[in-house]
Amino acid sequence: MQKINILSLTFLSLLITTGSYAAERYDTKAFRTITKLCASCHGTPFYQAKQNDDDDWEYYFDTQGKLEKIHKGNTKGMGAVSSPLFKKNKKRILKLLIENSKYSGAVNGCDANFCGTNH
Numbered sequence: 001m002q003k004i005n006i007l008s009l010t011f012l013s014l015l016i017t018t019g020s021y022a023a024e025r026y027d028t029k030a031f032r033t034i035t036k037l038c039a040s041c042h043g044t045p046f047y048q049a050k051q052n053d054d055d056d057w058e059y060y061f062d063t064q065g066k067l068e069k070i071h072k073g074n075t076k077g078m079g080a081v082s083s084p085l086f087k088k089n090k091k092r093i094l095k096l097l098i099e100n101s102k103y104s105g106a107v108n109g110c111d112a113n114f115c116g117t118n119h
């Protein structure tokens with residue numbers, strides 16, 4: 001009886017630690033894509049994300065032709081927002097930006113992809 005209790009306790013604590021670990025992670029594919037395409041002008045993804053609130057991000061991403069219009073006349077910016085790489089990952093990039101947006105309260109620690117802001 002005692003053995004079973006210890007086993008289920010161990011299992012339970014494993015579940016809890018794994019769960020909280022997962023909650024801290026973010027979409028590294030989306031992160032790397034915006035680092036590559038946008039960071040040279042907008043700063044690191046988390047810095048860029050904080051410049052707008054969730055509604056604004058939705059507006060910029062979901063209004064047809066909006067991002068292209070904003071970057072019109074900016075060859076490099078235009079290239080980034082109209083690239084197949086951006087278009088392919090647009091949905092998950094929007095999700096990452098919203099999750100880390102102005103009033104999200106998200107604070108990201110130092111890890112292999114990101115350690116502070118450089119812009």
Ligand code: HEC
Nearest residue numbers: 037038040041042051052060070071074076077080081086
């Ligand atoms: C070559 C530089 C450059 C690149 C690369 C670039 N942008 Fe921009 N972006 C700009 C400039 C300049 C503005 C206009 C800022 C303003 O008017 O205040 C802008 C404005 C924006 C805005 C409007 C409001 C804001 O948040 O500043 C959004 C949204 C945006 N860019 C998203 C992106 C995304 C997403 C990417 C990558 C896929 C990207 N940009 C890549 C230069 C760039």
